[in-house]
Amino acid sequence: MQERLQELQTEVLQKIEQSENLKELNEVRVAYLGKKGPITEVLRGMGKLSAEERPKMGALVNEVREAISVKLEEKQKELEEAEVLEKLASETIDVTLPGRPVKAGSHHPLTKIIEEIEDLFIGMGYQVAEGPEVEKDYYNFEALNLPKGHPARDMQDSFYISEEILLRTHTSPVQARTMEKHQGKGPVKIICPGKVYRRDNDDATHSHQFMQIEGLVIDENIRMSDLKGTLEVFAKKIFGEDREIRLRPSFFPFTEPSVEMDISCKICGGKGCSVCKGTGWIEILGAGMVHPNVLEMAGFDSKKYTGFAFGMGPERIAMLKYGIDDIRHFYTNDVRFLTQFSRHEE
Amino acid sequence: MFVSYKWLQDYVDLSGITPEELAEKITKSGIEVEGVETLNEGIKGVVIGYVVQREQHPNADKLNKCLVDVGEEAPIQIICGAPNVAQGQKVAVAKVGAVLPGNFKIKRAKLRGEESNGMICSLQELGMEGKIVPKEYAEGIFVFPGDAEVGTDAIGALNRDDSILELGLTPNRSDCLSMLGVAYEVAAILGREVKLPEVRLESSSEMASDYIDIKVEAKEDNPLYVAKVIRNVKIAPSPLWMQTRLMAAGIRPHNNVVDITNYILLEYGQPLHAFDYDRLGSKEIVVRRATEGETMVTLDDVKRTLSADHLVISNGKEPVALAGVMGGANSEVSSETTTVLLESAYFSGAAVRKASKDHGLRSEASARFEKGVDPNRVRVSGDRAAYLMAKYADGEVLGGSVEADTLTVEPAVVSITLEKINRVLGTELSMNVIEDIFSRLQFDTNTEEDTITVTVPTRRGDIRIEEDLIEEVARLYGYDNIPKTLPEGSSTPGHLTGYQQKRRVVRHFLEGAGLYQAVTYSLTSEERVAQYALENGEAIRLAMPMSEDRSMLRLSIVPQLLEVLKYNSARQNENFGVYETGAVFLANKGVELPEEREHLAAAITGVWHSHSWQGEKKPVDFYVLKGILEGLFNKLGVSSQINYVQAKMDGMHPGRTAEILLNGAKIGFVGQVHPTVQKNFDLKDTFVFELSLKAVLEASVEPLHYNAIPRFPSITRDIALVAEKETASGQLKEIIAEAGGKLLKDVQVFDLYEGDRMEAGKKSIAFSLKYEDPEKTLTDEEVTKVHEKVLEALKEKARAVLRG
Numbered sequence A: 001m002q003e004r005l006q007e008l009q010t011e012v013l014q015k016i017e018q019s020e021n022l023k024e025l026n027e028v029r030v031a032y033l034g035k036k037g038p039i040t041e042v043l044r045g046m047g048k049l050s051a052e053e054r055p056k057m058g059a060l061v062n063e064v065r066e067a068i069s070v071k072l073e074e075k076q077k078e079l080e081e082a083e084v085l086e087k088l089a090s091e092t093i094d095v096t097l098p099g100r101p102v103k104a105g106s107h108h109p110l111t112k113i114i115e116e117i118e119d120l121f122i123g124m125g126y127q128v129a130e131g132p133e134v135e136k137d138y139y140n141f142e143a144l145n146l147p148k149g150h151p152a153r154d155m156q157d158s159f160y161i162s163e164e165i166l167l168r169t170h171t172s173p174v175q176a177r178t179m180e181k182h183q184g185k186g187p188v189k190i191i192c193p194g195k196v197y198r199r200d201n202d203d204a205t206h207s208h209q210f211m212q213i214e215g216l217v218i219d220e221n222i223r224m225s226d227l228k229g230t231l232e233v234f235a236k237k238i239f240g241e242d243r244e245i246r247l248r249p250s251f252f253p254f255t256e257p258s259v260e261m262d263i264s265c266k267i268c269g270g271k272g273c274s275v276c277k278g279t280g281w282i283e284i285l286g287a288g289m290v291h292p293n294v295l296e297m298a299g300f301d302s303k304k305y306t307g308f309a310f311g312m313g314p315e316r317i318a319m320l321k322y323g324i325d326d327i328r329h330f331y332t333n334d335v336r337f338l339t340q341f342s343r344h345e346e
Numbered sequence B: 001m002f003v004s005y006k007w008l009q010d011y012v013d014l015s016g017i018t019p020e021e022l023a024e025k026i027t028k029s030g031i032e033v034e035g036v037e038t039l040n041e042g043i044k045g046v047v048i049g050y051v052v053q054r055e056q057h058p059n060a061d062k063l064n065k066c067l068v069d070v071g072e073e074a075p076i077q078i079i080c081g082a083p084n085v086a087q088g089q090k091v092a093v094a095k096v097g098a099v100l101p102g103n104f105k106i107k108r109a110k111l112r113g114e115e116s117n118g119m120i121c122s123l124q125e126l127g128m129e130g131k132i133v134p135k136e137y138a139e140g141i142f143v144f145p146g147d148a149e150v151g152t153d154a155i156g157a158l159n160r161d162d163s164i165l166e167l168g169l170t171p172n173r174s175d176c177l178s179m180l181g182v183a184y185e186v187a188a189i190l191g192r193e194v195k196l197p198e199v200r201l202e203s204s205s206e207m208a209s210d211y212i213d214i215k216v217e218a219k220e221d222n223p224l225y226v227a228k229v230i231r232n233v234k235i236a237p238s239p240l241w242m243q244t245r246l247m248a249a250g251i252r253p254h255n256n257v258v259d260i261t262n263y264i265l266l267e268y269g270q271p272l273h274a275f276d277y278d279r280l281g282s283k284e285i286v287v288r289r290a291t292e293g294e295t296m297v298t299l300d301d302v303k304r305t306l307s308a309d310h311l312v313i314s315n316g317k318e319p320v321a322l323a324g325v326m327g328g329a330n331s332e333v334s335s336e337t338t339t340v341l342l343e344s345a346y347f348s349g350a351a352v353r354k355a356s357k358d359h360g361l362r363s364e365a366s367a368r369f370e371k372g373v374d375p376n377r378v379r380v381s382g383d384r385a386a387y388l389m390a391k392y393a394d395g396e397v398l399g400g401s402v403e404a405d406t407l408t409v410e411p412a413v414v415s416i417t418l419e420k421i422n423r424v425l426g427t428e429l430s431m432n433v434i435e436d437i438f439s440r441l442q443f444d445t446n447t448e449e450d451t452i453t454v455t456v457p458t459r460r461g462d463i464r465i466e467e468d469l470i471e472e473v474a475r476l477y478g479y480d481n482i483p484k485t486l487p488e489g490s491s492t493p494g495h496l497t498g499y500q501q502k503r504r505v506v507r508h509f510l511e512g513a514g515l516y517q518a519v520t521y522s523l524t525s526e527e528r529v530a531q532y533a534l535e536n537g538e539a540i541r542l543a544m545p546m547s548e549d550r551s552m553l554r555l556s557i558v559p560q561l562l563e564v565l566k567y568n569s570a571r572q573n574e575n576f577g578v579y580e581t582g583a584v585f586l587a588n589k590g591v592e593l594p595e596e597r598e599h600l601a602a603a604i605t606g607v608w609h610s611h612s613w614q615g616e617k618k619p620v621d622f623y624v625l626k627g628i629l630e631g632l633f634n635k636l637g638v639s640s641q642i643n644y645v646q647a648k649m650d651g652m653h654p655g656r657t658a659e660i661l662l663n664g665a666k667i668g669f670v671g672q673v674h675p676t677v678q679k680n681f682d683l684k685d686t687f688v689f690e691l692s693l694k695a696v697l698e699a700s701v702e703p704l705h706y707n708a709i710p711r712f713p714s715i716t717r718d719i720a721l722v723a724e725k726e727t728a729s730g731q732l733k734e735i736i737a738e739a740g741g742k743l744l745k746d747v748q749v750f751d752l753y754e755g756d757r758m759e760a761g762k763k764s765i766a767f768s769l770k771y772e773d774p775e776k777t778l779t780d781e782e783v784t785k786v787h788e789k790v791l792e793a794l795k796e797k798a799r800a801v802l803r804g
């Protein structure tokens, strides 16, 4: 009997090992461990055994059963795993095919530049001021120390609607309006972005409509050195930490002293190249100390208050920053142009 | 202003400073030097030659065979095509091996069988512009004066071994429209002296006043008129050095008398005019306004009709010059002139500007008068010109001058404290530094304690107030030397307004939904301006448009966006969407400024959702764009205030357009562009919306408030209705919501069928209704009670019944 059991064990373990799938394995289980299986048969024969032999035999049968179940379980696990792997293998996809596109547009490059500048100055305590694009001659010129007949009016030939109303030629009237609103009380700290219009024929470097962004600070004890420091912060943020600035004297009717700011040319590092016309410097913006006439006209006491103002063209900044060669691109809105500005910029 | 580096050395010592270094210094201290041109760049090997012999080329009618002495052992043979070459001339010869502008190398050549060992040059061939070359040499070679030395450098003789600094002058620095003005500026920068030009007049016994009488009627336009008379002049070419200086400044030489007036204009910035005294037709000059309709012929042989705005110089009867602008043909200096009446005057900028503008005559003279000349140079300019006419035209200068003078000239006197200068600049300069700067500028100063009083010469009319003095200090002290600080005063919070923040939210939302931001022009054509306008406002027209296409301010943005789509579609970009935020402009009768409204518009076309290799390609439809709008309104928290109603509108598809209402008021529209318009723009199906961004952003919005997450389960009931085809789903939804009351939490359309299986004029529409009670678990009976009410209401109000 003992021999028969050992024979059985060897036979079953071999059958289990040979099973190729879960179905075969189950058949083995039913055939050997089932009610009509050979092991049950062995157990039935135990009644013929003596009282001493019975427990010994019982233990042996349990041992054999245990060995078979362990093996069955092992094989079951092994076959299940193989089956999963096979199923997964059949589900393989080509991971190099493109994914489903997510629709995403982007800011116009001019908005990108303007928001970047706005955010920089907001961080320095400025507010964003806006005003009408169709303006009174008074705010566009007269309040800015440009009386009728002033020769500097030639510098910016304008689109008039009537004798007193025109399309603003710069965003400075927003400054004049804001100052007036403050009724002679500082501080004023604003940045004014917006569209402006001048009588220019559209070509690669001129546009009858373009953007401007201007800044104005009025308080007691505002100094030229504050303007210089502020402009340096701006230049380094927008164009890079390695850029130098220089101020050159200039002329604007609404500021005195007036300056123009250059930044060092990135392309040649200051040695001179075609982009900077050999000077090593690139003109970026105009600025100056607010003219006392402008302060007084807006109701500020020019003995008590001083201020600085600066103005720049987002088109020019974008053109320099991104290497755009034609100002008309900004207003044609070619998708092949617009899509180039959609990615995040460091 | 073109400034000759060589000429400038007549007035300031420039030793040790190259033209480029000088340009850099001038730029940094205030006047932008826009360019430095080296006149002899790329020229080599050109000498003065003497034409020993000239004969006809044996084989060519238009060529000359010349023997030219160039200072070498034997004369050389040169074939020359210039019509004016002649024996006995001194000419510029480019020898074999010479190089002319454009890297043109001179080689030995054979022309129609005759050897040519060089080239006789015109001034154009030496790099000069045709319009400044003296007329007699404009079509041929240039002929040097007899005293030119054969074999010497022709380029040096023409003063082309020079550099020209091109100054970009701002309107306030018209003082630098003269060599002397530039000299004062350069002297201040370098800390050197200014040498003034020579004036030595030998008085004649006869007096100018015996010849002429001056009467000024228009005293305001002409407060100072100075006349001198120069007799026995011999009209001839001016000396070569004067001609070359004029040409380098861009002025064409004529004859000695005219050239001298132009030379003084460049030297002092004071325009002069020379009349032929004998052709004046009278012995008096009357300066007056023209009479309306009066005519005169100017030097350029154009007959001008004048008005009472124009200032003229007359001989007492008729105009002989348009004051400060151009002389008259009737009194022009010619080769026969023997007596010159020389005018040196101060004309007001306004009077000259009016005439030069009306007649389209902008000249070197008018430009200077318009900006204002130095009243203290009027007399000395005339004296120096008379001196030069004596010297270079053999003239006899009559004694004295005849003047009409009502001009008061007072230099500006401005005081400022040291403290103010330092306070405005952020510097710590000492009074010594300030005094030194003004002394370099040759401004007189007087210092008392902390205050410096500056007397500004009349040549610097731009300096009138303290701030002007501060600028002089800043620019000559150097902006590089001013420290960098940040404002220290009261601190201000920086932030966007709520409106500005929301505008950014709108942009980010629309871009997240796949739209690109466009920026288009505000100016449009009369034809386009009223299209897609949100309301029937009146558009605004420019007084003087540059073109018909850009003559009116837009009333809507959609036409501009359709133009953008068209542009891109024509370039194989047929599937995409754009949006724009910007102003539209409505005329505002009775109020001064028009009304500007900020609008938001979008346009999308072509395939919207696509995934190519999975074969998915969904063209844009009404609901794509409406979905974007709904998402935007959700984002802004105004959804519950928005409604859409079917509408008809010009340019839009009659069945696929909705008006957008905000609390019942129309604020915009959304829909498909009319197929005819789509065809005109070469577009596939295109959908647009435009709305008043201002209205949306200013709508009041409930503050964010947390609603407890329901603790009790909800019950959903679906209903399929049969309704009239015309009954809008929105209307059904409203009925359901009203009847459902508080327990009904949500209603969604989940199916729509309008096909053949329906009875004519009917459609099937299915809704999913969600019931919920925050306080307890709803029972079936409770829901059924409300649900029955909903069905009843649908039947009663919209004849919509459950589908059997």
Ligand SMILES: [Zn+2]
Pocket: A265, A266, A267, A268, A269, A270, A271, A272, A273, A274, A275, A276, A277, A278, A280, A281
């Ligand atoms: Zn460069």
